[in-house]
Amino acid sequence: MVPIPAPDHLTNSLVNPQQLLDLQNREGEDGPSLRFALAQLTSAAGILLRLPQEVIAQATVLLLRFLLSSRAEDREGFSAKTYSAAAIYLSAKISMTPASPRSVINVYAFLASKASPLSFVNPEGSGGDQDPNTYFVSEGTYEKERQRLFVCESMILAGLGFETHVALPHGLALTYLQALGVSTSSLAKRVFEHLNGGLLSPQLLYLTHQPNALAVGAIYLAAREIAVKLVEQNWWEVFDVDREDLGFLVLAFGSLENFAAAEREKWIGRAMPFD
The missing domain is CATH 1.10.472.10 (Cyclin-like)
Known part of the structure; x- marks a missing residue:
């Protein structure tokens, strides 16, 4: 049987074994767990933001590419959660369904709070009667998080060489x-x-x-x-x-x-x- 080659727009640039080995050496034993948690966090945020699955998938892939191509010291000063938020914001912005910075920040505040349904955030389970004030984002906090979001977005773009095709x-x-x-x-x-x-x-x-x-x-x-x-x-x-x-x-x-x-x-x- 003759194989059907895929057009260029249906293919991706792939990593090589050396890049995977370097990532493993940098991450330590908790690396796969952190990546697994970040992928879940990104997916949950996309669902709460009502983004299409292709936007969520693109954000996850862009985030993983960035983690692979950057060093931990290059990402100092910003949490992994903020990079996840930046990946979702970036992926939505270049799609037909953009999400506002305020919406993204509010969703991540909820997912990182005691009301979060994510098991790695609340191992004992989230309380259904959590006070909304525990994940309320004040105007001052929003302004700080918005600037952090924009900085992380620019760092992801620079780390990927502005290549966002997935x-x-x-x-x-x-x-x-x-x-x-x-x-x-x-x-x-x-x-x-x-x-x-x-x-x-x-x-x-x-x-x-x-x-x-x-x-x-x-x-x-x-x-x-x-x-x-x-x-x-x-x-x-x-x-x-x-x-x-x-x-x-x-x-x-x-x-x-x-x-x-x-x-x-x-x-x-x-x-x-x-x-």
């Missing part, structure tokens, strides 16, 4: 499902669940694999999980994905649930030091 696999996945003749709603839903979960993966799947490979891996795993029969032979080769990459991605998507469960256990009784 090709996502979601649209490709739908196209591939139609080409395979198996575009059922239940299968598509499960495929999207894996693709969205991949944004949280400690393996940095969106930085190491092209969108076509991510789409094929999610389709293959989802079809197996809900017992949907796909075409015979090595259909993934038509979409320019080899067996080795497919196997890795299937394992990576499938292992995320266990990783997330381990992370929940890890932070019981203590909050993630991401602030």
Whole structure:
């Protein structure tokens, strides 16, 4: 079978093994946990801001690229939470659904408070009757946070060389499902669940694999999980994905649930030091 090459606008610049090794050496043992928490924080903020999933995904990828390309000393003076907020603000600003600085700051104040539903912020669970004053942003605090947001946004842009293009696999996945003749709603839903979960993966799947490979891996795993029969032979080769990459991605998507469960256990009784 002859593979179908992806156009340039459907591909991303990928990281190399040396960059991943350097990141691992810089981060320490809590690095994957911090990245996992930041991806969850970014996703939760995007949901509360009612941003489309593609904007949330782009913000997460831009944030991960920045963390990979910058050193901890370069990010001193600003919390990881502020960089997450800057990534969401930047991604929304260059989309069709911009978010105001005030909205972003208010949402992050809530997510970092005792009322936050995020388990790594409130390991014992959030209280439903929390006083709104605990996450109220005064005018003075807003002005300070707004300036910090703008500085972090500029640092992300400079760290990325002002390259904000992110090709996502979601649209490709739908196209591939139609080409395979198996575009059922239940299968598509499960495929999207894996693709969205991949944004949280400690393996940095969106930085190491092209969108076509991510789409094929999610389709293959989802079809197996809900017992949907796909075409015979090595259909993934038509979409320019080899067996080795497919196997890795299937394992990576499938292992995320266990990783997330381990992370929940890890932070019981203590909050993630991401602030």
